[in-house]
Amino acid sequence: MKDKLISAIKLIVPLGFGVFLIWLFYDALCEDQKKDLFIAFKKANYFWVVLAMCFGLLSHMSRAWRWRYLLESMGHKVKYWNAYHAVMIGYIINYILPRAGEASRAGVLAQTEKVPFKKGFGSIIAERAVDVGMLGIICGIALLMQFDMIPAFQTKIESFTSGEFGCGNSSAFSILGNVVKYGIIIGFIGIVVISVASQNFRAKVVDFVKGVWEGAISIFKTDKKLLFILHTIIIWVMYVAMFAVVFFSLDSTANLGVNAWLAGFIAGTIGLIIVQGGIGVYPAFVGLIITTYLNPDASGILPDALALGWIIWASQTGMMIILGLISLMVNSKNVKLAKNESASNTSE
Secondary structure, X not given: OHHHHHHHHHHHHHHHHHHHHXXXXXHOOOHHHHHHHHHHHHHOOHHHHHHHHHHHHHHHHHHHHHHHHHHHHOOOOOOHHHHHHHHHHHHHHHHHOOOOHHHHHHHHHHHHHOOOHHHHHHHHHHHHHHHXXXXXXXXXXXXXXXXXXXXXXXXXXXXXXXXXXXXXXXXHHHHHHHHHHHHHHHHHHHHHHHHHHOHHHHHHHHHXXXXXXXXXXXXXXXXOHHHHHHHHHHHHHHHHHHHHHHHHHOOOOOOOOHHHHHHHHHHHHHHHHHOHHHOOHHHHHHHHHHHHHHOOOOOOOXXXXXXXXXXXXXXXXXXXXXXXXXXXXHHHHHHHHHHHHHHHHHHO
């Protein structure tokens, strides 16, 4: 009962927080801005949205290929579609249970390909380290290309966090900002205290680190390093492309260019990190930054900029949920078939 309650809280709290943020951002808009927001949705050219979803699919498929190279270096030659389904299931589990996607991804492959969980999880950690490096490179490029825009970003963010947003109950943003800020500090202190005080906790961490170490260093052992690098580039080019092409769906954002693409992409990524799945936060962060390019003197977030963020987030999230559900069904069927075959072989 206790475990079920904890699982329910883990699901309800992030979703509830996301829904609250959606309401908060929408409520803060003036009536005219709300009308303009829906007008932007109606006038969008959804050809570009579909193209973005295709780029997103390619990035997920490439990620499955890249993962196989790490697993192969540890002696596990897995089928491509089993790796792909594990990746997509990991994405959808992340929406249900925050931060559980990586573990579920390794768990799925342990079922279908008998890859030890710790090795699979370690290889995912190695992937994440590479992806963090790629995100850092993109941030560096964006910074070098538009260093002069930093003051404008700071001004816009300060006005946003101080409550100068739209026409509604915007003062809630300053309260929310303080809650998040101090919540992170208190949470960090709590983790440090628990880590130092609990020998059992430390022992588990050490044991787990040892277990995943082989998977984590698999990136150095693979003999297909060039292909690994190639797929890494493909993944991140597709990430940026699936974000950028949606700009062409609205006349007001079609001509903003590479600088706006990169800055908006980084803002959206930060939104995904802050709240699992980016619900409520992703569109607002993207809208805030894109407003700086459309009209830096505008108060709050312009409707077209906010609509752009919503279109990007909704299309990519919807695609991942649909593909994840398909992968869940296919994988479930594959696991049943594998169990039946194993039982049949045992009886013989």
